[in-house]
Amino acid sequence: MNNNQKYRCLVLDDQAYATDIISLYIKRESDLTLVAALTDPFEAVNYVNEGVIDLVFLDIEMPGLDGIQFLRLCGERCRFILTTAYSEYALQGFDFNVVDYLLKPISFERFSRAVNKFRQLQLTVSCALETKTYIIIKGDAKHKYYRIRLLDIIFVKGLNNYITIHTHSETIVTYMTLKGILKELPSQEFCMTHRSYIIGKSHIKTIDDNHLIVGDHLIPLSKRYKKEVIESLKI
Incomplete structure (x- = not known):
């Protein structure tokens, strides 16, 4: 179990003062990292789709794209805690399997209880993944199905709704998203290096400024993921 796990958070609310409050709360939790605090839901969609967010604190009443519409677009890509002044949205939110529902004004104590629910969910998932081989x-x-050993996976490349899984002996093509397979892979053994690549950490040979040698393959390393890759390897 990784006791140094950091959860990457995004705050989305059309009111800047509301994002400021949740941002301050996030900074008081040692295992939470604030990636972005946004008022534009379309900008937030880009963050979530790039796979760099673990938990979103999501407002419901927003112009242009409301919270329920946001969940329909991105609800499977990370975890969500709803933050809203309107209690009537609670049941709708739980239809999307959200972690919790925070009614404004939000106290730090209530915020912490919601975050603890998120931690417990992540712990359950992590324990299950760590036992997978x-x-x-x-x-x-x-x-037709493939049984693939995790240790054999050198890297995975995504292209729209398809991925190619590269092992020492074969390349497997399947209809699946990169974000979808990332959920099946233990984070202590795999990480994203680029919006189109996941690599097996045990196969890394070298890390350069903007690429890695993984097995015998040259894999791009984007600025967005570089710090996370290096920290995960404890370099």
Whole structure:
């Protein structure tokens, strides 16, 4: 179990003072990292889709794209805690399996209880992933499946709704998103280096300014992921 786990957070609310309050609360929790505090939901969608967010504190009443619409777009990509002044949205939110529902004005005590629920959910997922030694992936033909050892995965490359999984012996193509397979892979063994790449940490040979050598492959390393990759390897 990784006791130094840092959870990357995004705050989204159309009122800047509301993002300021949650941002201050996040900074008081040692295992939470504030990635962005935004008032523009479309900018927030980009962050979530890039896979750099673990937890979103999401307002419901927003112009242009409200919180429920945001959940429909991104609800499977990370965890959500709703923050709103309107209690009538609670049931709708839980239809999307949100972690908790915070009614404004939000106290730090109530915020902390919600974050603890999130931690427990993440702990359950982490324990399950740590016991995995392989994954089952659907192949490129009907009724065809691959059983792939996690240690054999050198890297995964994403292209729209398809991925290619590269091992020492074969390359497997399957209809799946990069974010989808990332959920199946233990974070202590795999990480994203670029919006289109996940690598197996044990296969890293060198890290340069903007790329890595993983196995015998040159893999791009973007600025967005570089710090996280280096910290995960404790370099």
